[in-house]
Amino acid sequence: MKSWTKYINDYQSYLKIERGLSDNSVTNYLFDVKRLVAYIEENEIDVSPKKITEETIQQFIYHIAETLNPRSRARLISGLKSFFSYIVFEGYREDNPLALIEVPKIGRKLPDTLSTDEIDMLIGSIDLSAKNKQGHRNKAILETLYSCGLRVSELTELKISDLFFDEGFIKVTGKGNKQRFVPIDNLTQKYITIYKDEVRVLQPIQKGYEDTLFLNRRGKSLTRAMIFTIIKNLAKQAELNKTISPHTFRHSFATHLLENGADLRSIQLMLGHESITTTEIYMHMDRKFLKNIIDNYHPRR
Template sequence: MPKKDLNSWKFYIREFKDYLKLERSLSENSIMAYERDVLKLQNYAQSPTPIAITDSEISKIIKELNEIGLSPNSQSRILSGWKAFYKFLLLEDYLEIDPTELIESPQTTRKIPEVLHFHEIENLIQCIDHSKEEGTRNRAIIEVLYSCGLRVSELIELQISNCHFNEGFISITGKGNKTRLVPIGLEAIKYAKLYLETTRNHILIKDGHEDFLFLNRRGQKLSRVMVFIILKDLAEKAGIKKKVSPHTFRHSFATHLIEGGADLRAVQDMLGHASITTTEIYTHLDKAFLRQTIEQFHPRS
């Protein structure tokens, strides 16, 4: 068991990471993000340990981050990580006063996410080369992303045993290891089954990867980077100038549902958002789309 060195940043950061993993059951990516935030605090802090920091020093560090040009959104996100860190230190009785408690987040702007129009998604799909081994798999990936609004981490972790195609649902384990049922459309089911029956069953699968739906040619589950590369390559071929990523399909999924009149709570459940305020950005996007439509087509505009 590691020795408790209460005079080092390393000890508190290690304890925080263990807490995030064991008690909050966060993913490795989320834990790394929190760690980066706390390491940034350590880099800027003059205090020898996190429990020696005062609220005035925190304010000074935020001012420095602002002066180097860090956006208010980035500052707010980092401060959120620090607040979680100090909430943990309070919980474990390492300190009695939270230096971040009275620190307010910088004023942020809600960034409207980039979305694809339906015809752009169709153009992108048309650029898939089905003569290649990975063509059917890539079509299935795009259909599932757009049909279900998955995060890239949820896509690559999707397991065959959680695909209930006959019932029209897939079971997803999202952030915080929370499980949700998401409807899956007929086109996505069609191409996922086609991939399973014509391509995946010919792959020599590595031990431990048997249940993952999407595999690379080496028989291992796809990496996040590979999914980004697949989509970027297809977007270039389709002549789409927007930045296209797995999250673009998630945004498009939500936006098109809202535009079609879907209930906000239903969209929240399908996306796996903890708070409906996160989902509400798509209502703003819908309004922006409507305004753009009026400006473009109304004779008085």
């Protein structure tokens, strides 16, 4: 619908340029708005973002609610609220039609984690023989995900120039192109160095990827999907009966740090969370651990 195209394109530019969101995040934000537009077109409702009413949006939400779980509905409403907040911000209208629409209450989903034994078992299942040319790369990838708590996009975008091994850090570019330095242990440095100096140097590298650390067989950067596939295949190979993803290593990183006495603020900085509230989810991970804290440190115990 032409009356929506300009607003959506402007909103897309705002998300990318002013808010600095990644392409994946921008796509997710626009997806919610485009679903609303599809509903309007399908029902032949002639209305622009400046004139659409709360009633029309409420009808759309009721229409689509049956196909969505509470978490997806909450994300949909949040995405639309963000779009219309931008419309208000730009002065196209005076009110946000979703201001009084409540977001469904959802329980906080606790992330899945792996034990240290399970992580050792996964990494130990990697074939490092000469016939498996990607073995050392995959081992370095898993060690980096776990020891540094990286998002999968942060891993795929990691550069050789981001490695500051003499200082014991790597430079990570996170959401919104915000950079942070994360400590990296000597063992993980060793596995990255083996891959970089003994394996990576032997393969052809495509122009523009000379500084990219982890490469695929064609000499280009790995995709998110490829990292998921590597981990899925290793879990199957190790007979680990859990559904895991690259993010599982990030959650395990944070949980194990907390269990071993690290403070939330330090974990927040290493994970690159903007708000401590996001990091606090890990306080719910192991109630036995929290009970031990009380038993060991409270003066009345």
